[in-house]
Amino acid sequence: MNDTPGWASPGSAPSDGEQPDATGARPAEQPSDQSVGDQPQPPTQWSKEQPPSGQWSAPHTQIPGQAPPPPPGAGWGGSPAGPGHGAPGGGWGGPGRGPGGWGGAWGPPPAAKPGVIPLRPLGVGEILDGAVSTMRTHWRAVLGISLGVSVLTEIVTILFQKFVLDDQATTDTLRDPTSTASEVGRAMGEVMLSSGVVFLVTLLGTIIATALLTTVTSRAVLGRPVTVAEAWRDARPQLLRLSGLTLLLPLMALAILAVGTAPGILVAVSGSTAAGVALAVIGGLGALVVDIWILMRFSLASPALMLEKQSIRTSMSRSAKLIRGSWWRVVGIQVLAQIIASIVGSLVVIPFAVIAAVLSGDGFGNLMGSAGASPGWTFLIVTGIGSVIGRTLTFPISAGVTVLLYIDQRIRREALDLDLARAAGVQGYGADSTATPGS
Template identity: 65%
Template sequence: MKDTPGWASPGSAPSDGQEPGTSGPAEQRDQPNPEQPADRPGPQSPEPGTKWSKEQPPPAQWSAPGGTQDAGQAPPPSPPGPGWGGRPPGGYGGGRPPGGYGGWGAGQWGGPPPAAKPGVIPLRPLGVGEILDGAVSTMRTYWRTVLGISLTVAVLTEIVVILLQGFVLNDRTSTAALNDPSASLDELTRALGDALLGSGVVFLISLIGTVAATALLTTVTSRAVLGKPVTTAEAWSDARPRVIKLFGLILLLLLITVGVAVAGAVPGIIVAATGDSTAGAGLVVLGVLCTSIVAVWLGVRFSLASPALMLEKQGIVKAMSRSAKLVRGSWWRVFGIQLLAVIIANIVAAIVVIPFTFLAAALSGDGIGSVMEGTGHIGWTFLIISGIGSVIGSMITFPITAGVTVLLYIDQRIRREALDLDLARAAGVQDYGSGAADTTPGS
């Protein structure tokens, strides 16, 4: 698989409407003259140089059924006969039907043949549903490998979260003031900071686990596109040389995100340090909200860096550059598909996690209300039982989000670099890209 196989779409038609190796329009070569009587031979055309001109239908089949045609009106083509569903028996000569592939949509040749599908997706630009279905099909077809990787990453991630919450965050953070109407501004600010700190730490750890799972599942998904199975050992063997660079990429992306957020909060911090704490707190919140938009934009722009690093064997900076290049011009599409995948994954995970949360609150001795309001002490029983639910939920969310990210990367390269030609060759698809298969764009 080449890194940059090219930006021209496969099989693009010549701009002047001529076929390669010809001197005139296709319509003037192939269509009979309706003003010339059928019993009078016309001027001799040059010797045909292709099989297509030798094996075209007899002239009688091109006349309108049931009568003669009006002068100056081009005769309509006859319905395709046996063996004409894909291309004529002798080939097209120039490798394309007359007029380019646009004739497929007009019904001239009986409709386009289906795109090659050696694995979980067809080898053509994908629609939203096909990307989501490909991620789910990968998880369903290779469930042993996918769930094994997801379970390992989820367990390691959740152990870190539980230990941090039990030994650090549980004693140093308190959100009880957020539910106290008589709390002062300083207490509310401190409680809000504690809540953001706890949520931020958990989010960052989960993000690291998600990116790690994406990297390990990249090999599985790329093999699933070709219809080739892969074991957990093979996936790890392929990903192991890139692990250090992968975590370097994660660290750099986190530093960029934190740097953007801090830059937005600096003006408010300066104002609060001068003595106006109320205005400073408000300015901090406003600055963080504004810079969060920039952080989201950068996150989507570099969201395909992980599969680029793993599949193209790129460096950290080069992988980020490749992601930005692939996302350019398609930011809203990439953002929408990834947001939809996250929403679906979180809904499925919530169905599993919420019952475990209520069960943990009931068995830990604290009331459910006290746990939800932040007034109760979160003990080890609650953390362990709720952690089990989180592990099960992550086993479901990791394959979906990782699969969508990898398939989005493949889809963008198909659209921009004709990667489907390399994938077809790698999958052993015969005669792909020679006119036998159509590349109908997805949405």
């Protein structure tokens, strides 16, 4: 027998009635007149209570270096006709035995899964599947939030495109080659102002959808349903801070980009145009790399702010701490989620854009942005429907992946799975567990 922990070798304890003396030596063996018949008498170091016949073989001398023979009988994990000693699929000590056998595969018990994800460190597929499962399991709340925010955002966008951006005087000024610099500057300012308003409206809708979907996803991890009203009640106190955080990150990126391109612009203005342009391009590329690094470093600040009820500064610090050492993994998952969301959105938006171009009077003029083409109501409404459907499907993917990444990083670094299991009411989960080491 292998002398491994958890196994007790037969004969390791003294026989009944034979206790060692004070010096540790055993008394001399006394002769016995008991008739044993045809069966040999067991050695004195073996207990009188032996297993029944056919479940244990007589002890024998094992040659050093030779594997022990398989114990016969069905009571020890297999019969001679079944899987052999150590054979795959069963046998004494063989892997793959089910629970209850001596050869059962050992390892940690399966993680509890009260909701859309198992409470353990997650893989990429499990994070993506968790986001989709949240949308499928809690579709009323998820699609209600995404659809409501998308409809309101698209209505405002269409109205601005039709009544503000569709300014014929501004369009004529920009297309007229004889326009003065002041006229072109004024027209560009109007276009940028209108586009900025549309961007802010879209950003506000994204903030609201992110806040509400963060609450829904966090409840889905615990297997608890949530209504839109409950999600709004939970997320409303943090909306102002989330708006500040969402505006702060792109402003930081623009500031870094401006700092990177400023030397080249100054050189170009001073007279060395070629050198200035080259320096601005190099500085811009360097600033872009820094922007990507910073934005990914703080990409988990939004769920940290919503779920931990933290301030903007503290949530950014929490995100940086959670991502430290896992930057590439977080970036890869975030980029993959955005690619999937973009593909899903394109599959919905492009067919509606083609239909809108066909139904509108100008054909494909609006779709291709040809000169003189002014989008009509038909084009704007049909493309708006496509945008609403696309956002309704992509909002839950983006928000869900971000929240599940945050939960996954906390499970890896802070053993959040134990708190989640207790919050979900899992009985006895994590009683003897230790914190999962970070990665």
